Amino acid sequence: MSHPDRLAWPEARRRAAAAASPLGSEEVALDQALGRVLRRDVAAGIDIPHYASAAMDGWAVAGPGDWQLRDGGPLRHGEATPIVTGGLLPAGADAVVRSENGHVDGDRLVLDRPESRDHIRPPAEEARSGEVLVSAGTRLSPAHLALAAAATADRLEVARQPTVTTVFTGDEVVLAGIPAAGQVRDSFGATIPTILRMLGASPARSLRIGDDREATVQALRDAGTDLVVTTGGTGGSHADHVRRALDDLGADYLVPGLASRPGGPTLLARIPNGPLVLGLAGNPLAAMLGLLSLGDVLIAGFTGRAVAPLVKVPVPASVKRHPEATRLVPVRAGLDEVEWTGAAMMRGLAAATGVLVVPPVGDAEVLPLPWA
Template sequence: MTGHPGRPSWDEARAIAAVAGSALPRERVALDAAIGRRLAVDLVTPIDLPHFASAAMDGWLVAGDGPWRLVDSDPGRGQAAPIVTGALVAADAFAVLRSESGEVAGGMLRSTVAGEPRPGHHIRHPGTEALTGERLIAAGALLNPAHVALAAATGADDLLVAAVPSVALVFTGDEVVTSGVPGPGRVRDSFAVQLPALIGMLGGRVTGTARVPDRLEDTVAALRDADAALIVTTGGTGTSSADHLRDALRALGARLLVDGVAMRPGGPTRIAELPDGRLVAALPGNPLAAMVSAITLVEPLLAGLAGRPPAPTHPAGDAEVEGRAGTTVLVPYSEVDGRPVVARWRGAAMLRGLAAATGILIVPPNSPAQSLPLPWHTNER
């Protein structure tokens, strides 16, 4: 099978998607809301960490060699005072004797462990973790709980993070049922149950959904009224009497950036820009075709809106699937003994192969195969 004349290659479509939209404004959010967000600028500590000398153990702050006479505070040479973990000590303090290594009798403290304490023992000195001006977290990092705890230690109350693009979902299809076993001529909705989570894994946030019948006016209204930076539609991308996506985009004055892609499955995928700047990713109605299109083409749209590069592809080694003249083949695969093994179930309407896969194999017509990990098998997206 040859490719469709005039359709961009998968690589070209992906490159177009990555620059289709301008980066959305960054946001400043409280630390507890920053987990899972992407840091927009380097986190540089304005203070030493720790920023003062402190006890690392409960016990006694001792001065000089023992035994030590107990005092309430500020021990001089030959003296010791009780201290708790984290308490401030003088920068030139001698040592802390931990509580399990000492005993008190007759107002005197003695060490019960030979060699304890050494000078500086169990004292946290300033700057041992980081010095003022040191970069602690690089811009672009996907923030985790440890990151925000570290930011709090520097005195930060909030962080500047990249935007999470808003996404509106528009589902089309008169034949779709939303629950139970579908009857003859009907199909079960496989998009509403997974696309919101998938969009989240790809870096977006679903803010609205609409389900429309196969009528042009309803499709136009759904696209017109969707309030999001990116609108993702399913179905209606073909040329039959029930497919109205392309006509709806034309009616709204949209500019088609990608009018189909020379790839299989997912060839009818379209990317458009509405006059007000909102982007549209129109996915095919077949489940596997829609999902591989979302993972490989919606992801770079979201990346561009968030101001980051798309997820990188990786060399795939010896692929067990042949390319097609003029067409990039995309198939679910798993890695076995270091080799990509393609799924048996890889028809455009089949999900069984993708459910068991770890990545998508990208086989161009005249280039070595590449791969993308599935977003639920990586922590990078």
């Protein structure tokens, strides 16, 4: 059965990408910058390295061997002194003899086998002072932070992260223990905020409400954050109140629904003078795939981060298409569809390395998992 109000998956993703604008920037210390989006280029404050150093443990030497050993430099022709990896090369030295290629005989250093290189790391071998090392718009990895430290940066200018309120709905949800018939364990409390953080947002608070229209209106109206992410309540049953609450608040639907399997009830709306609302389905897999489909590009818009195009691949012969909707298929490496991919199942996604986005016609795309 078709749903004319549900947007095609690519169009919904485009609308989500365009829904948010960058929120400005702030300065943070290096140890607080992991995963943040850089807003100002990081340039080398000094040459890297800023002095000539040894690339190996051994001896700094001047001229061909053998050499007279001395304790420290500067060195004259025919002299040597011990040195460690990274140590300052003394004046007059023109090579480093590796420790395994020489031995000490009294006060002399004797070369046991010829050296093929000088084993000196010259100044500015990696970068020159003023050279841009990390460009604005980069999402910062541990390697970027190590490079920024080497460049003498102590603080970085990064994009402000969108604050998020998560609203978990459902009378049937229990937080601990064995659920009774008709009840389900909470699959979202420990996961949705974590995924939002992985995507670059800043979860501010979480609310739990029952299937109640007025409570839903209040939660959305009083969120006080840039974004609200809800779980459950986006369908059309008597127990679903997210859409009714959005209507009560005069919200504008940017994505009224998603033409995907699973995740069709996913929505994106804007409350006048209020937050964006990303409404996820109540079934765990459907909710997760809705969040991965729209949440990543939405949060990228808040932070000014560019989203890399998805990789296109042929649809494997073993993967079936849906005639009207985009299938979101958890797959392993090699694009093998996993088992247990019903909308309420998490076992398949837990075993997956990515999600195959399979349209009714044409090539598929690979949607990465932020934790894979």
